[in-house]
Amino acid sequence: MNLTQQISEDMKTAMRAADTKRRDAIRLLQAAIKQREVDERIQLDDAAVVGVIEKMLKQRRDSIVQFEAAHRHDLADAEKYEVSVLQAYMPQALSDAEIEEAVSEAISIAGAKGQQDMGRVMAQLKSSLSGRADMGKVSSLVKTKLIG
Incomplete structure (x- = not known):
């Protein structure tokens, strides 16, 4: 069962359970997936669906920060719940040690000097770590390894 089918099944289960x-x-996730499919006139595979989920997670996390700064904890709690639902569809996250190992390997493969x-290093890592690691943290790790 692919990710889109799993999302549809989970929607049916949630509807039955009220x-x-x-x-x-x-439903928000399905709408975002459908919007991307219509815009690009393609059928999304699992990797593309993970990309949509990553974008939604980033939006929700940004919203949480803004809502908490404005003392709107009710809205922040709603966004946190959506993050927990979306997070269930993401692949298993890598540990910090695994990420560091992947960064070191990509730097050596790319022959990066500075x-x-x-x-080039980030392009290599994006394909292998996308959806499994926070690319912002990966970027800062690559930067520190290349500088130091």
Whole structure:
């Protein structure tokens, strides 16, 4: 069963259980997937669906920060719930040691000597770590390894 089918099944389960919060979160995800499929006129595979979920997670995390800064804890809690629902569809996250090992390996494969080679290293890492690691943290790790 691919990821899109799993999301559809989870939607049906939430509807049968009358779990409106979960149903609404999954409905938002399905709408984002469908929007991307219509915009690009393609059928999304699992990797592309993970990309959509990553984008939604980033949006939710940014919203949480803004809502908490404005003391709107009710809205922040709603966003946190959506993050928990979306996180269930993401692949297993890598540990810090695994990420560091992948960064070191990518630097050696790319033959990176300095910060000017960061783009090549990140391009290599993006395909292998996408959805399994926070690419912002990966980027900062690559930068520190290339500088130091």
